[in-house]
Amino acid sequence: MPIQNKQYKAALGLIHASKKVLITTHLRPDGDACGCVRAMTEGLRAAGKDVRRLLLSPLSSWYEAMFEHKIPVLGNDIKKEHLPEKFADIDLIIIVDTNSLVQLPGLEDWLKTARAAGKKILVIDHHVTNDGLGDIELIDAAASAAGEIIYDFFKAVGWAITPAVAEAIFIAISTDTGWFKYGNADSRIFHTAADLIQAGAKPNEIYRRMYQSFTPSRLKLMTRMLDHLELHDNGRIATQYILRKDFDETGSSGPDTENLIDECQRIQTVDIAVLFVELSDGKFRCSLRSKGNIDVRKVAQKFGGGGHTLASGVNLQGPLDIAKASILAEIRAQL
Numbered sequence: 001m002p003i004q005n006k007q008y009k010a011a012l013g014l015i016h017a018s019k020k021v022l023i024t025t026h027l028r029p030d031g032d033a034c035g036c037v038r039a040m041t042e043g044l045r046a047a048g049k050d051v052r053r054l055l056l057s058p059l060s061s062w063y064e065a066m067f068e069h070k071i072p073v074l075g076n077d078i079k080k081e082h083l084p085e086k087f088a089d090i091d092l093i094i095i096v097d098t099n100s101l102v103q104l105p106g107l108e109d110w111l112k113t114a115r116a117a118g119k120k121i122l123v124i125d126h127h128v129t130n131d132g133l134g135d136i137e138l139i140d141a142a143a144s145a146a147g148e149i150i151y152d153f154f155k156a157v158g159w160a161i162t163p164a165v166a167e168a169i170f171i172a173i174s175t176d177t178g179w180f181k182y183g184n185a186d187s188r189i190f191h192t193a194a195d196l197i198q199a200g201a202k203p204n205e206i207y208r209r210m211y212q213s214f215t216p217s218r219l220k221l222m223t224r225m226l227d228h229l230e231l232h233d234n235g236r237i238a239t240q241y242i243l244r245k246d247f248d249e250t251g252s253s254g255p256d257t258e259n260l261i262d263e264c265q266r267i268q269t270v271d272i273a274v275l276f277v278e279l280s281d282g283k284f285r286c287s288l289r290s291k292g293n294i295d296v297r298k299v300a301q302k303f304g305g306g307g308h309t310l311a312s313g314v315n316l317q318g319p320l321d322i323a324k325a326s327i328l329a330e331i332r333a334q335l
Ligand SMILES: [Mn+2]
Pocket: 032, 033, 097, 126, 144, 145, 146, 176
């Protein structure tokens, strides 16, 4: 159901009632997450709010440039046990692009105590998976990106779409639609994109920064992944993996895996793409993509993960062979 105008007004009421706002987003922030954090920062500062931000994992280099200075990362720059004192004076927490505790590791306890202490939480999200974390939630599962909801929010409450806001939201919507080529790239997103270009977003510059900014290490990591490509079920399912040693030997790191899963979808027969990335704790991050014939969220959900119909993810225990067999079995059950 589309978000009602009165919900936007209620969210604005929460913002007006606060002075110091903390914005955060999910683990492994993507373009949508970063674009939302940036756009909300701009809007809130223009509204006279004191804005602070916290990330749950480091940004990839191509998103770092979106922010005027480095945003602290939980675990690296701020210890979990210091959250209460660090953010004691925050009165509003805004969570963008997720509403799930599994996507906010390290924040669970603090969110609970913060809420009990009277801090308010505003959630802006477009995922179906939902822990109901907010006092007010702007949730639109039909939105292709959380940035789309942020755009509607700005319009509904009369906040200015400055060139900086336009750029941030354009990054959010373009990256979450795979540069307007996934199944979620509907007419609404193209209308929004047109408005944002009108407001100052420069697609060619953004494209270069987001998609033509590989380091040689990242390209080498991609070739490793492609070397590990296997096709199953007459080419309908593609599996790939990246191990810790692939990162070490190519000089790349976790954020470099972003979007690499899409490469194998160039193969005509491939309907479902799966990428396993070995994590530092020995588990595997399994990402799933579908061209549309199967709902990969259902596959991820079977193992406790979540996401969207065409893009989902879940963390699995190793070893890789077992993880792969379980995922393949579940995909076949869904087909
Ligand atoms: Mn998103």
